[in-house]
Amino acid sequence: MLWFGAHIVMRVFYKDGDQDNCLVMENVILISANDDEEAEQKAETIGRSLEGDSEGTFTWKNRPAYWGFVGVRKLVEIRNSKSSNDEVDDASEISYSILDIESVELLRKFMEGEEITLKVVE
Template sequence: MTIKTGLNKMSWYTVSIIISCRLKGYDQGVFPVYENFTLFEADSSKQAYEKAKKYAEEYVAIDDNLRLNGKPAYWKFEGIRKIIEIRDHLSDELDVDLPHNGVEVSYSYMEVNSEQELMKLANGDAVVIKYIDAADDWGEK
């Protein structure tokens, strides 16, 4: 979605940043992974990627005395999974700047194997899913 500033037209992007929690000097069987959906204003998806990468690298460099199961740990930037340009056709009609209430900032497509699993997912319970990403237009995959 374009910001109506009258000067440069910029878009907002939701960037999916993947970070993990890693142990310092210990073997690790489970890797906690976070997918952080972060907003960036940019001229293109490529510029949003570059901004997000710089942000993520600075984010994980902060030493916050992280511990995992009582052992020293650190955050590691693993990559950018997807970039989505925020679009809202209603904003064009009403001349509303983004972001605002009701704007879709990201989406995911996944599949489960039963209606019972679907209900568990909708309730926030743990389930096994097949996560399917759409093709990205920013050319990094």
């Protein structure tokens, strides 16, 4: 069994109208899988499970909103050379980032690994 860090990208969508920017959060989730294809499938399932609006209570900047799954930006195989056994749980979040991206086109470039300028909100 292999371990992967799956970079799952979620986006805030406002329910009450247009929005110019793409506020996204990149979660790094720990995945156990036999290969990268299985890890990708598991990451997509986890990403889709994170979608929602907390039963209608989620807001961002005082506007009703919801989290939408954008995709898996990358998978990184994780190795722990200092441990004789792996003491982690499948799907444990190991990091996250909140990013403000100015447009959907720049979000597409970000997802494809192209260089863009963005704002880290954290």
